[in-house]
Structures are given as C-alpha cells and as structure tokens.
Amino acid sequence: MSLRNLSIGKRGEQIAKEFLEKHGCKILAQNYRYGNSEIDLISLDNGELVFAEVKTRTSKTYGEPELAVTRKKLTQMKKAAENFITENENSLEYSSVRFDVIAIFIEKGKSQLEHFENVSLEY
Numbered sequence: 001m002s003l004r005n006l007s008i009g010k011r012g013e014q015i016a017k018e019f020l021e022k023h024g025c026k027i028l029a030q031n032y033r034y035g036n037s038e039i040d041l042i043s044l045d046n047g048e049l050v051f052a053e054v055k056t057r058t059s060k061t062y063g064e065p066e067l068a069v070t071r072k073k074l075t076q077m078k079k080a081a082e083n084f085i086t087e088n089e090n091s092l093e094y095s096s097v098r099f100d101v102i103a104i105f106i107e108k109g110k111s112q113l114e115h116f117e118n119v120s121l122e123y
Helices: 003-022 071-087
Strands: 026-034 037-045 048-057 096-107 110-116
Touching: 003 026, 003 037, 003 048, 003 096, 003 110, 026 071, 037 071, 037 096, 048 071, 071 096
Parallel strands: 048 096
Antiparallel strands: 026 037, 037 048, 096 110
16 A cells, blocks of 8 residues: 555544544544454444444545445454454443444545445345
8 A cells, every 4th residue: 555545544534533523422443453454443322332444535536435345344344343342341331333434535635524324244
C-alpha cells in the first residue's frame, strides 16, 4: 500500500471515528489486529458492540468504497471480533453484536460519509 493510500485511509478512519463519537458511540479500539485480520473501529452503540470497516476513496474509478468490502473481509472481521470478545469478556457489557461498513469519499478536501449498519455476512 502506498504512503498516499495509507494517509487517505487514516484520514477516513479519523472521519469515521469522529462521526461515531458525534452519534453517541464509545470507541473501544482502533485498528484492532488478530492474525492477518484487522478491524478499523470497535465501539459501543447503546449497548450494541459494533465492529466497523472503514473504506475511503478519492475517486470512483474502482466503484463505490463500500463495494470493496468483500465476503472474505467480513469473514476475517468476524474471526477478529470473536477474538476481541474472548480477550475482553470480563470487561465488556453489551446486548448484541453488529458489523458496520462506513464508506467515505473525499474529493477536493470535502468528505461524504455513508454508514451501513448491520451488514450481512451472508451475501
């Protein structure tokens, strides 16, 4: 991954983090790693434990950002989420688990964000 893409990705994660916090979510972890898997943001949203993948683009040449989240990526997220829950079982209080995708498009210094809640692992 190029430094430019890494920088764009980090900017997108920061935008997503600020969005979630503004909407009442408590951020528990950022860039959580388990094996080869990573979860960009983990938060609590009104008792729901939320695992979010953030995809950021500056061009729609390769399609909308959310379309880059594949079944394989969601499966990896699920494995990492299970590990996060196991690691933190004594300190976590939640009623349910949710997987979200946050798609960000940045153009000319302005960003657009679309939040897809409760995405399915079955598609």
